Amino acid sequence: MLADVLRKCGSLVAPAAGSSVRANGRVWRLSPEGAALFGAAGPALDEWLAGGSAAVVKHGPHRTVYRVALASGTIYVKHCRINGPRAWAREVLRLPKAQLEFENAARLRALGIGAAAPLAWGTSDSRWPGQSYLITRDLDPAVPLPDFLEARPLTASQRQVLARDLGTFIAKLHENGVAHPDPHPGNLLVAWEGEDRPRAERRTVRNGFHFALLDVHAIRFGPPLPWAASRENLVLFNRWFQLRASRADRLRFWLSYRTARAGLVCPEGPKHLERATLASNRRFWVARTARYKGTHRTVRKVRAGRVRGLAVRDLPDAFLRTLLAAPDAAFSQPGTRLLKDCVGSTVAEIELPTAEGTRTVILKRVNTPSASGALKNLFRASSVRRSWLFGHGLCERWLPTPRPLAVFHRYRAGFLPAEGYLLTEKVHDAVGLPEAVKACREAPVLRAWMERLARVVRAMHDRGVSHRDLKAPNIMLAGAARDPATATPVLIDLVGVRAGTGAVPFARCAKELARLNASFLAVRHVTRTECLRFLRAYLGAGASGRGWKTWWSAICRATRAKVAKNARNGRPIG
Known part of the structure; x- marks a missing residue:
C-alpha cells in the first residue's frame, strides 16, 4: 500500500504521460495507439453504450467489462466503480x-511480457475520487486459460508443451521482478500457436503456447524475486492446478521453471511446494465455505411468510416461490416419489421445471417436533444448515457430492428455526453402496469400486474434511444403474462432516475407515483381502509416514470398539 501512496505522490509532481482529451464529463489519457484510433474527440463511450455495440462480458458491483466491436477491430472497456467506503x-x-492497470500493462509490454495493449484510461472530470475507465485492444485469439482448456481437449503432447511453456512464462515474470498478487488462471490469457504434426516433423517445427496477463492493476515491479517471494507466488498459482492437472504435468512445470531460473537458489523442492499449496488450499476452502452462510454472487436470501433461508441464484423463481409457500405440500404433489419417511426425516424426489426441461431433485425435511430442538437450532447450526454448508464446501474441494440448491426453515414465534428443509441435486442412475456391493458378484467390478472409493476418502482427508458418519448407506454409486463397471462414489448425508485448515489426524482417519469397514462385516464376499486392497489404495493415493500394518491394526481396534458399542446400545451396524 505504501508503494501505491508513493506512486500517487509521484504522479502529482509529474503528470501522467500521453495526450489528454476532455469529453462528456470525462478526462481521457491516450496512448499513441489510442490517439491514432480515437482521434481528437477521444473514445465515444456514450455512443457505444447507447448504440448497442458494447456487449457486457462481465458484471459485478465493482466493475463491468464491455466488448466493443469497431471497424478497426475489437476493444475492451473496463468500467471500475467505487462500491463502498473501503x-x-x-x-x-x-x-x-x-x-494503474494502464501503466502496468504498458510496462509489462516494454519488458516483453504479454499484456493487453492499453489504448486509453479515463476518470470523471472531478477532483474527487470516482469511477474510472480502461480501454484495451483485443488480444485475439488469446482467451482465458480455463475457457481454453474447456473449449478444446488437449492431446498428451499439447498438455506437456503447455506445462513447460507455462513454467517458462512464470519464470520470466519472476526473473523480471513481476509478482501478480492474484495469479489464478482466469487472469491468464493463452493462445496456441502451431499445429499438430507427425512425430517426425515435431523437432523441426516448434509448436507452443503464448501467454498474457489480465487484471494487472495490483502487479508489483522490482528486482528479480528471491526464493521466498517466488515460493509464495508459485503456491498461489499452483492452487488451481493441484486439483485439475496431473502430478506429472505439475512436475514438468516445475522443471521448466527451474531451468529458466538456473541462478535462483531453491532450498526446497517440488514436494515442499505441493505441501505448501495443499495447506494454502485448505485455508482457502475454509474461507470459501464460510461465504455460504450468507449472500454472495451465487447465493441469495429467500423468504415467504414464516419460511426463510438461502438458495442458489440459478434456481427458478417460480419454482422457489411455490416451494416456500407450502414446503410440506411438495411431498404429496403428483410426480413426487417418497424415498424415506420416518419420525426424524422425510426424503422425496420432486420435479424441478427449468428452461431445458424438467429434472429431478431431492427434497429432505428434518422434523423438529419439540420446542427444545428449535431452541438448539437457535444456538447451533441445524442439520440441514450443516449439510448445506459442507455440501458446498465439498464441491469447492472437488469432492463428489450432490450440489445443494436451497436450505430453509419454518420459524416459530418469528425467531426459532424449527423444521428444516434441504434441496439438492439428484445423483443420476445411482445405487446405494450397500445394495450394490451385496448384489455384485464380479470381483473386478467390486475392486474397481473399492479403489475409487479409497481415492475419494483419501482426497477428503488430505483436503481437511472429516466425515464422522462415513458408513456405507451414506455413499452412492453414480451411474451404477447404467454401467456398474464405470460407477463412481458420491458422498451424501453430510451432517457429520467437519472441515478445517489442517489435515485430518491419523486417529480420526483410522476411526472413519473403521466405520466404513464395519458396514461390510456381514457381507461375506467382502473379504479381508479386499479390505487390504482398499487400504493399500487409500495409502497409495497420497503420502503417508506410517506403514500399512500400523493402519491395519488401528482400523481393526476401532472396528472392534464400534461393534461392541453398537452391541451395548442394541443398535444394528448400518
Missing part, C-alpha cells in the same frame, strides 16, 4: 484503478 479510501490514497 474502495473510496483506496482511491484517495492511490491512483485510479484504471490508470
Whole structure:
C-alpha cells in the first residue's frame, strides 16, 4: 500500500504521460495507439453504450467489462466503480484503478511480457475520487486459460508443451521482478500457436503456447524475486492446478521453471511446494465455505411468510416461490416419489421445471417436533444448515457430492428455526453402496469400486474434511444403474462432516475407515483381502509416514470398539 501512496505522490509532481482529451464529463489519457484510433474527440463511450455495440462480458458491483466491436477491430472497456467506503479510501490514497492497470500493462509490454495493449484510461472530470475507465485492444485469439482448456481437449503432447511453456512464462515474470498478487488462471490469457504434426516433423517445427496477463492493476515491479517471494507466488498459482492437472504435468512445470531460473537458489523442492499449496488450499476452502452462510454472487436470501433461508441464484423463481409457500405440500404433489419417511426425516424426489426441461431433485425435511430442538437450532447450526454448508464446501474441494440448491426453515414465534428443509441435486442412475456391493458378484467390478472409493476418502482427508458418519448407506454409486463397471462414489448425508485448515489426524482417519469397514462385516464376499486392497489404495493415493500394518491394526481396534458399542446400545451396524 505504501508503494501505491508513493506512486500517487509521484504522479502529482509529474503528470501522467500521453495526450489528454476532455469529453462528456470525462478526462481521457491516450496512448499513441489510442490517439491514432480515437482521434481528437477521444473514445465515444456514450455512443457505444447507447448504440448497442458494447456487449457486457462481465458484471459485478465493482466493475463491468464491455466488448466493443469497431471497424478497426475489437476493444475492451473496463468500467471500475467505487462500491463502498473501503474502495473510496483506496482511491484517495492511490491512483485510479484504471490508470494503474494502464501503466502496468504498458510496462509489462516494454519488458516483453504479454499484456493487453492499453489504448486509453479515463476518470470523471472531478477532483474527487470516482469511477474510472480502461480501454484495451483485443488480444485475439488469446482467451482465458480455463475457457481454453474447456473449449478444446488437449492431446498428451499439447498438455506437456503447455506445462513447460507455462513454467517458462512464470519464470520470466519472476526473473523480471513481476509478482501478480492474484495469479489464478482466469487472469491468464493463452493462445496456441502451431499445429499438430507427425512425430517426425515435431523437432523441426516448434509448436507452443503464448501467454498474457489480465487484471494487472495490483502487479508489483522490482528486482528479480528471491526464493521466498517466488515460493509464495508459485503456491498461489499452483492452487488451481493441484486439483485439475496431473502430478506429472505439475512436475514438468516445475522443471521448466527451474531451468529458466538456473541462478535462483531453491532450498526446497517440488514436494515442499505441493505441501505448501495443499495447506494454502485448505485455508482457502475454509474461507470459501464460510461465504455460504450468507449472500454472495451465487447465493441469495429467500423468504415467504414464516419460511426463510438461502438458495442458489440459478434456481427458478417460480419454482422457489411455490416451494416456500407450502414446503410440506411438495411431498404429496403428483410426480413426487417418497424415498424415506420416518419420525426424524422425510426424503422425496420432486420435479424441478427449468428452461431445458424438467429434472429431478431431492427434497429432505428434518422434523423438529419439540420446542427444545428449535431452541438448539437457535444456538447451533441445524442439520440441514450443516449439510448445506459442507455440501458446498465439498464441491469447492472437488469432492463428489450432490450440489445443494436451497436450505430453509419454518420459524416459530418469528425467531426459532424449527423444521428444516434441504434441496439438492439428484445423483443420476445411482445405487446405494450397500445394495450394490451385496448384489455384485464380479470381483473386478467390486475392486474397481473399492479403489475409487479409497481415492475419494483419501482426497477428503488430505483436503481437511472429516466425515464422522462415513458408513456405507451414506455413499452412492453414480451411474451404477447404467454401467456398474464405470460407477463412481458420491458422498451424501453430510451432517457429520467437519472441515478445517489442517489435515485430518491419523486417529480420526483410522476411526472413519473403521466405520466404513464395519458396514461390510456381514457381507461375506467382502473379504479381508479386499479390505487390504482398499487400504493399500487409500495409502497409495497420497503420502503417508506410517506403514500399512500400523493402519491395519488401528482400523481393526476401532472396528472392534464400534461393534461392541453398537452391541451395548442394541443398535444394528448400518
